[in-house]
Amino acid sequence: MQWPFEAMIGLRYLRARRRNGFISFISLISIVGIALGVAALIIVLSVMNGFQKEIRGRILGVASHVEISDYNGALTDWRSVSALARKQEHVLGAAPFINAQGLLSVAGNVRGAMVRGVEPALENTVVDVGRKMVAGQLTNLRPGGFGIVLGAELAHQLGVQMGDKVTLITPQGNVTPAGMMPRLKQFTVVGIFKIDMFEYDASLAMMDLRDAQVLFRMGSAVSGVRLKLDDTSVAPTVKGRLRAALPQNTVSDWTDMNASYFRAVQIEKRMMTIILTLIVAVAAFNLVSTLVMVVTDKQADIAILRTLGAAPMSIMKIFIVQGAVAGITGTLAGVIGGVLVAYNIDVIVPVIEQVIGTKLLASDVYLIDYLPSEVNWSDVSTITVISLLLSLLATLYPSWQAARTQPAEALRYE
Structure with a gap:
């Protein structure tokens, strides 16, 4: 299947040449940041869902x-x-x-x-x-x-x-x-x-x-x-x-x-969602600096493409593809990692407690002495969509700047 040339060039730009290895490193950091933010959001919400379900079940085991x-x-x-x-x-x-x-x-x-x-x-x-x-x-x-x-x-x-x-x-x-x-x-x-x-x-x-x-x-x-x-x-x-x-x-x-307790848990869950979403947003907008450096580095290439007849919209698509691939890669890695950790939190936490030699959860403070987890797939879907949208938004300004490149100005000193 023949891919559009915008997609082929955008994917090619993801693999920076040796002299531009710093740009490639920054791109990797952006992907890792998105992955960590998405994974953290999934893990925290899963733990809070599990905690709320477990406490509700125990309360209803004694209360009417x-x-x-x-x-x-x-x-x-x-x-x-x-x-x-x-x-x-x-x-x-x-x-x-x-x-x-x-x-x-x-x-x-x-x-x-x-x-x-x-x-x-x-x-x-x-x-x-x-x-x-x-x-x-x-x-x-x-x-x-x-x-x-x-x-x-x-x-x-x-x-x-x-x-x-x-x-x-x-x-x-x-x-x-x-x-x-x-x-x-x-x-x-x-x-x-x-x-x-x-x-x-x-x-x-x-x-x-x-x-x-x-x-x-x-x-x-x-x-x-x-x-x-x-x-x-x-x-x-x-x-x-x-x-x-x-x-x-x-x-x-x-x-x-138990209205006050469950209301407090719900408010805490919302606030944690907002805070961790901001972390994902910061990681996603790291793509802006990465793409700005790529656009600056590729001024001559952009000018040549324009002189060969590439429309400004095609130039935009090249860098949107590059940023979107980085965002999708980071999001998918974060979703996979977050879901795996959330499903195995009951195994991971005891190992951590054994390594550090202390109990992370005290039953007299947190009501239960272990960390429950329940993966809510609607939460996972929402997090995935938000991360992808933020990543896409982060590509728009650098791509627009690339599309405004004037061939004559870019090639003046080449």
Whole structure:
């Protein structure tokens, strides 16, 4: 196949002669810069996608998809509310709960805890805690038994194991002649769970619903009803239907309860995209300086082509081809490298940690202790298109300058 002469000359100019090796080196640097920028953008966005997905999955393993509560904090008719909620489309399970705060004490060692009263049989239908037990079972919680299930990190901080006693101090006090005194109740550790999410492993304690009703003086009421859906993305729709069916109650979903966190992640992702796109832009516009030097170096060649009848547009095409090939090469190299690293990040990071001898991710800071990754091909496509467009834009000014070359001026001193 006969290629257009503009493409043949543009490709030939990519291979600089020995005396112009510096120009060839600058071209290589531009290609490498584009490749690194594209790869970095793909890797960072893939890690952020994986981090967001992993944290969302872990949060939803403990938190409810939809939550129904009462404005005054005590839901008395929770059984009818639960029955109505189960009839809704997409609802897989419903369970009552009591949420409260307390202090857990063992031999002078005190830790704050988020205390949750649950119905063990129903709780397993809405969250994954029952499948994350490292000791005991959630069903070990029985009415009147005053057993307690602790997160693994919380149990470690308290220094307790299965069968040990812990004292729960509640903010609801007893009135005594000496004044208001906090209520204390001793519990037996009947289970330990590990969600692999520090926030819950280090703070969540679960007890039987009836024990919690007695301890927190709730009577037969509960804090609310938690629902599990077959698809978390329909939570806002189910919430809207329940609000219409239960106007006297408060209905929220997981996007409301964790809105600040997911909004922060989304904002961070956007800002990282903008910053790394600027890196790609800087690398792409390095092509401008490269092509300007090539145009300056090829003034005589351009003049000869013009005298042979080449149109200004043909001259432009020659240098557009040269810049576009460099941009395409750098972009493709970056996409391939970025995708390969993103897919193997779970192997690469442990090797780096082993080499430097330190842990890059601490679970108490980053919620998880490893680096997840999820390659989103729509992100990859967007990055590819942006990089190619920036590379193409970078070729326009030098190509336009080349097309304006006057043959007589260029050949005056030849």
